[in-house]
Amino acid sequence: MKRKAFLRNVGLGVAGLGLSASALQALPPSPLKFEEPNKSPTNEAFWKLVASEFARPDGIAVNLENGYFSHAPKGVLQAHIEAQIRINQETSLFMRGEQQEEIEKARRAFASFQGIDPEQLAFTRNTTEALNIVIMGYPWKAGDEVILGDQDYGSMVEAFEQVSRRHGVILHYAQVPMHPKNAQQTASAYLDLMTPKTKMLHLTHLINLSGQLIDGESIAKMAKERNSDIFTVLDAAHSIAHHTQTLQEMPHCDAVCGSLHKWLCNPLGVGFLHLKPAAIPLLWPLMGDVQQPETNIRRFEHQGTRPINSLMSLSSAIAFHEALGSQAKKDRLVYLKRCIVGNVDVLGENFDKNQHALLFDLTSLPHLNINCPWQNPEQGGALINISINSMSPSELAAELKDLGIFTVAIDHAVVKGVRITPHLSNTLEDCLALNRALLSVYNQHFQPLHKMFDD
Ligand SMILES: Cc1ncc(COP(=O)(O)O)c(C=O)c1O
Numbered sequence: 272m273k274r275k276a277f278l279r280n281v282g283l284g285v286a287g288l289g290l291s292a293s294a295l296q297a298l299p300p301s302p303l304k305f306e307e308p309n310k311s312p313t314n315e316a317f318w319k320l321v322a323s324e325f326a327r328p329d330g331i332a333v334n335l336e337n338g339y340f341s342h343a344p345k346g347v348l349q350a351h352i353e354a355q356i357r358i359n360q361e362t363s364l365f366m367r368g369e370q371q372e373e374i375e376k377a378r379r380a381f382a383s384f385q386g387i388d389p390e391q392l393a394f395t396r397n398t399t400e401a402l403n404i405v406i407m408g409y410p411w412k413a414g415d416e417v418i419l420g421d422q423d424y425g426s427m428v429e430a431f432e433q434v435s436r437r438h439g440v441i442l443h444y445a446q447v448p449m450h451p452k453n454a455q456q457t458a459s460a461y462l463d464l465m466t467p468k469t470k471m472l473h474l475t476h477l478i479n480l481s482g483q484l485i486d487g488e489s490i491a492k493m494a495k496e497r498n499s500d501i502f503t504v505l506d507a508a509h510s511i512a513h514h515t516q517t518l519q520e521m522p523h524c525d526a527v528c529g530s531l532h533k534w535l536c537n538p539l540g541v542g543f544l545h546l547k548p549a550a551i552p553l554l555w556p557l558m559g560d561v562q563q564p565e566t567n568i569r570r571f572e573h574q575g576t577r578p579i580n581s582l583m584s585l586s587s588a589i590a591f592h593e594a595l596g597s598q599a600k601k602d603r604l605v606y607l608k609r610c611i612v613g614n615v616d617v618l619g620e621n622f623d624k625n626q627h628a629l630l631f632d633l634t635s636l637p638h639l640n641i642n643c644p645w646q647n648p649e650q651g652g653a654l655i656n657i658s659i660n661s662m663s664p665s666e667l668a669a670e671l672k673d674l675g676i677f678t679v680a681i682d683h684a685v686v687k688g689v690r691i692t693p694h695l696s697n698t699l700e701d702c703l704a705l706n707r708a709l710l711s712v713y714n715q716h717f718q719p720l721h722k723m724f725d726d
Contacts, residue, residue: 310599312606313622315699321595325696332675333701335611337694338479338509338654339679340532340539343588344695350587351538354580370579374572377541377582381531384589385511386519387545393571394582397542398508399426400557401528404544404571405504406430408554409471413439418464419473420447421685422480427473427506441468449481449686450644458490465494471502474524477509480686481643482608482654484514491523502526502550509533511543513604513652515597518545525550536695537588540581544571600695604653607693608645610702611655611709617646629703631710633657638717639709642688656681658688659713667712674708 307317324344328334343351358365374394382389395401406427411434419431421444434440445460461472472494474487491503505524510516513534521527527545531537546554552565556573563570592600609618613630633639638660644650659667664680668689671678678689693702 305594310596310603312599312603318603318695319698321695322698324591325694327696331672331677333697333704334677335691335693335697335701335705336677336679337696338533338690338692340530341534341536341694342696343532343536343538343584344591347536347584347587347591348538351580351584354583355578358578358580366576366579373579373583377585380586380589381543384593385517385545387517390568391546391548391551393544393546393568395528395542395544395571396540396574396577397532398424398506398528398530399542401542401544402427402504402506403430404557405526405528405554406434406473407557409434409502410553410555411438411440411470414441414468415470416441416443416466416468417471417473418443418445418461418469420445420461420475420478422447422478422483422683423473423475424479424506424508427475431473440470443469446685447478447483447485449483449642451650454486454489457485458493461490462493462497465497465501467498469498469501471504473504473506475506477507477514477652477654478643478686479509479654480681480683480690481656481688482645482651482690482692483643484510484649484651486649488516488521488523491521495523502553504528509654510652511535512592512597513601515601526554531585531588534694535588535592537585538581540578541585544568546571595695601648601652603695604693605648605651607697607699607702608651608653608655608691610699611691611693611705612641612645613706630706633706633709636710636713636717639713640688642686653693655691656686656688657691657709659709659716662712662716664688670712670715671705671708674711676705676708678705 310317325342378389378392382392407430417431417440419428419442431442435442443464445464447460448456451457472491474485474490476487477484487505494501494503503524505521505527507527507529511529511534518527525547529543531541531543532539546568551568556570558573560570560573610630612634613632614634615622615630615632640658642656642658645655658664664682664687668678668680671689678691681688681690691705
């Protein structure tokens with residue numbers, strides 16, 4: 272039955288769910304199409320249309336903390352809600368009858384999007400779960416060694432520390448340079464720690480604290496050239512559907528894990544575990560499974576009853592991403608980041624000259640620091656981390672919030688500052704507002720030598 276007719280029949284539709292008027296208006300009348308041929312990052316009319324597909328939050332003027340997870344576009348949210356209505360009506364008729372085929376449909380869709388074999392893809396709830404399957408499921412022996420990064424995600428570090436306590440595994444932390452001179456310097460930070468006892472190399476593709484993207488595939492390749500038995504794991508929570516690299520382009524990573532509620536803009540609740548064939552029988556599932564053959568990736572999906580509607584919206588999320596195009600999306604995200612920084616030399620000649628006068632070059636402020644290699648699009652995407660000397664990260668985040676801009680304070684042993692994450696839901700004006708707000712906060716703490724605007 273067609274979805275709309277189904278909704279009419281059940282007498283519900285989205286309106287029947289008691290959603291607020293603003294949420295109702297947020298839902299689109301027809302499937303989304305972005306047929307604009309000019310998707311260059313500076314085509315504001317086009318990107319405003321894209322931004323209008325996302326509902327903005329009440330209570331804060333500008334949300335620039337979209338790194339936790341993203342709003343889903345209206346059409347994707349609609350697919351999610353419709354699937355929920357269907358599951359709620361059919362209950363176990365759906366679960367016992369159609370659930371598995373819906374999971375398989377989502378598996379085929381995501382595998383095809385990423386250019387991999389669906390038999391190498393398991394769905395999890397998020398990156399944390401996917402990486403825990405790898406970290407907890409590896410057949411550890413006392414004395415085995417692991418290399419991880421000093422800026423890896425906290426939950427992953429905890430998982431390794433638990434494995435260390437439980438199995439006597441030894442952890443070595445690579446000191447990842449914040450402003451690497453070249454890719455080899457970052458690679459060496461990891462590879463120099465390899466010993467004959469190293470069993471696993473854990474790499475964070477896009478570091479959530481700072482926004483730095485490291486070339487995980489190349490580092491994994493170099494590690495395997497030194498020791499073909501090393502198990503290489505990539506935490507791709509922030510890179511999938513953000514950076515243009517696909518899973519197909521990561522042949523030297525034995526396991527790649529990610530979350531689809533971040534940059535793919537799918538609703539909450541879906542992550543993935545991509546395993547190379549040899550890794551499937553090697554790892555123990557986190558949740559006991561003895562029924563599936565050891566070579567079947569589905570042995571890692573023994574999750575119990577869960578919200579399948581988050582998998583049923585996946586095709587819509589992929590369609591939304593593909594309608595924009597990976598490169599155009601990435602270019603726009605990098606552009607928004609650069610507008611926040613305001614350095615016109617790096618923005619390049621394509622930058623709209625009318626906006627020029629509105630930007631202040633934050634790189635000219637001696638007490639303001641940008642804690643990542645923000646100039647090079649190969650070393651990051653939308654995320655950026657900024658600090659101001661003599662201000663703690665939480666003070667800076669609080670002052671920005673007072674000015675109506677939401678960011679997140681990062682007070683980590685290695686990285687300190689506010690993390691700023693523009694997404695497709697943001698406009699150029701949002702980024703200009705942050706540029707001005709950072710200057711205003713700066714001027715309150717230092718001599719206001721820097722005149723804001725020419726007015
Ligand atoms: C680098 C990195 N890894 C893993 C995670 C965990 O993602 P999730 O909470 O979706 O499991 C995050 C979350 O922000 C992250 O930034």
